[in-house]
Amino acid sequence: MALQEAIAADDINQLYRLIEGDIYLLDQGSEGPFPNTPLHDAADQGKTKVAMEIATLKPSYAEKLNHGGYSPMHLALQNKHYHLVRALMTLDPELIRVRGRGGITPLHFVAGKIGDDEQENKELLDLLAEFLFACESSIKDLTNQCETAVHIAVRIGNTEAFKVLFGWLKRVHLMRILDCKDQYGDTVLHIATSEKQPEIIKLLIGYMTVNVKNFQGNTALEIFQANPSGDPDVVERFHQIGHQERRFTTIISLSTFYSTELTLLEKYRNWIGRRDNSSREAVLIVSTLVAAATYQAALAPPKGYWQDSSPDPQANSTIVTANSSSIALGKPHQAGDLILSGDELSCYTIMNSMAFFASIAVIGACALTLKDRRLASAAVLPIVFLCFSYLVTFTLQIPKTNKAAVSYLATAFLLFWLGWLSLFIYATRKLKIVLRRIDATWRQVKD
Structure with missing residues (x-):
């Protein structure tokens, strides 16, 4: 119980006094496949000083899941201890990729979280941007439903989080993440059209193929036609892009693509x-x-070049002669020619x-x-x-x-x-x- 008191007080000195008396103090509760370590307790309570000290002494605890399926960073996010989340991220950016219950990573959690007020929402958006900046590879992590962070943001209608993700994807040239499909075969555009989110649809049109089918055999264009958003501009652009794709692009499966002959570009490469x-x-x-x-x-x-100008620039003779100082006399020229x-x-x-x-x-x-x-x-x-x-x-x-x-x-x-x-x-x-x-x-x- 003394350890819990030190954690509750966020007292590092008391923590070390306890460790001096029992060097195995931090190992309490760490046994088993899903331990509830002291770091989990500190993160759950938002005790930044003690949490960082424990994470420094026991780095492996930061990646472990407790019996609820949560890592210390997950617990800090759930309880809105965002300063502690940032502190843990500085220790190891890969903590952003730890998959908890449902395959949810801290990046997925932040992308799917809408703040209770404007201030909290802004802090969540800043944290989302910091996650992306600190660990670029986290964007390709999937939940147990094969969803990326972009899928989650669109599915719950978190437009502001989607804009952060979308802008970042364009800057790091990873727009193809938008083509990923979830367990139902839906891309981000499928979800946006089914959820009637015209603002997100406007951003996606031109970057995604509207004639790709999900596992139910429906394209984003067909879903949109069945559930129109009511925005005339979106309707016009959707039909325009769909017509262009049907005219110039034939969607094929990956197996069909591999079965075809190599293209000229592939042969060259x-x-x-x-x-x-x-x-x-x-x-x-x-x-x-x-x-x-x-x-x-x-x-x-x-x-080389002429070192001196011809004394007779009007001379037309093509026969070059030289005087005693090796200066050509017959051929007209200027120094440097x-x-x-x-x-x-x-x-x-x-x-x-x-x-x-x-x-x-x-x-x-x-x-x-x-x-x-x-x-x-x-x-x-x-x-x-x-x-x-x-x-x-x-x-x-x-x-x-x-x-x-x-x-x-x-x-x-x-x-x-x-x-x-x-x-x-x-x-x-x-x-x-x-x-x-x-x-x-x-x-x-x-x-």
Whole structure:
């Protein structure tokens, strides 16, 4: 009973005095598969100081479920001890993923909880956002009814919590979580339409496929038609999106998708991205070296630059002579001009540019195989600036009299980027369309 008194008083000093007298004090009640540990008691009462001290001394207690099926964080949430919840989260963000009774995690609990007043509701929304920020992977945890936190928020009509979840999913590029189905085969859109939640439907339209069927064989569009929300704008947008999907997209099952022949994009990604990693790395290294060498060659072309201006700029002779100080006299030129000119310069420009753009294309092709679009974009951006720098460097160096070399370089540059950007846009859009066609019960977050 002395331990309970220390917990009730939230007195750390008294706790340690008791531990000095009995080093096994904190083990009381911790036996068995579903123990009610001292940490559970402290969390239930909201005694932050003692709870954190016990959690530090006995970290394993924070993950254990008591006989009611609750972890210490669950108990703190149920009793509205939100400061203690935040404190426990700092010890281990993975506590947010502990599944309690019904498979409910602390994230599920907060997503499905509406405060008694505006102040409490705001605190719950802040806590929801902090959970998502601290443990991104918690969003893919399912309850025993195969519901995500988004399902729960929509099912109980917690619009504010849904907006937090929806905004976060867009920022971390995990919108495909919305396609997950619960035990009835319902996606978030199915639930929103059946519960007549026009505000949530407006947010979801354009991000989700309305013709995906649940396990009863009903699409979100059919559910909406049977239970219209009464909002004319929602009705119009729903029918517009549904018509576009029926026209351009055919929904297929995952098994049907795997039974079909590989798409062009999949063949490309298999050929480039999924071969032996060591071979691909070797290709990338060679391509990088070639890009660096050809870029340097643009800065220091063969024969170099004229060191002095021609004393006879009107001379038309193509025969170059030199005086005793090695200053060319016959060929008109200015100091800093390329010595290389005419067909030689055009040929050099073409060959060097072909090698440069080919190496850049290989690097870009490998970037296309990255599943993470953010990494692909990060890889492409420096390439764009490098190519522009190459173009500017060569354009400034080539004499105005040699228009052919300038034309060849500008044409090569435009053709390269038109082709490469077209391929990148096509691949990204094609991948998005292919993934949206698949009607799967559950897919991993980053598949």
